[in-house]
Amino acid sequence: MLSDGLKERNALHQHFRSLMPKLADNFDDLLTFTFADGALSARVKELIALGISVTVRCEPCMNYHIAKARENGASDAELLETMNVGFEMGVGALIPPLRNILKKCFPASCEEA
Numbered sequence: 001m002l003s004d005g006l007k008e009r010n011a012l013h014q015h016f017r018s019l020m021p022k023l024a025d026n027f028d029d030l031l032t033f034t035f036a037d038g039a040l041s042a043r044v045k046e047l048i049a050l051g052i053s054v055t056v057r058c059e060p061c062m063n064y065h066i067a068k069a070r071e072n073g074a075s076d077a078e079l080l081e082t083m084n085v086g087f088e089m090g091v092g093a094l095i096p097p098l099r100n101i102l103k104k105c106f107p108a109s110c111e112e113a
Contacts, residue, residue: 005063035068043072047082054086055093 017024035045046069053061066079074082102109 003063003067005060006067009060009064041072043069043074046072047074047078050079051082051086051089054083055090057090 013024035042035049040048046065050062050065050069053065062083069079069082
């Protein structure tokens with residue numbers, strides 16, 4: 001059963017295809033090539049894409065990659081853990097610049113640590 005978000009994505013993709021068929025064909029070929037089984041299974045690739053989707057805050061991407069990961073055998077536990085990793089990577093990216101600005105603006109505190 002497709003989620004409403006995935007149904008909308010598919011409808012929008014068909015609209016995209018009708019207006020820009022060559023670009024859509026190229027994108028679909030890239031998608032097929034990228035997510036085919038290889039050194040990494042399609043399931044693992046979909047989980048990676050889901051984590052990236054969380055990090056870049058792309059809700060349509062999350063819907064799509066959750067559905068595709070499930071189609072490739074991913075469990076709910078794997079999906080949730082993958083989303084947790086994506087969340088941490090998004091939030092974690094805020095820490096290095098925060099550390100740098102604290103060092104620049106509060107140098108005495110840095111020297112005491």
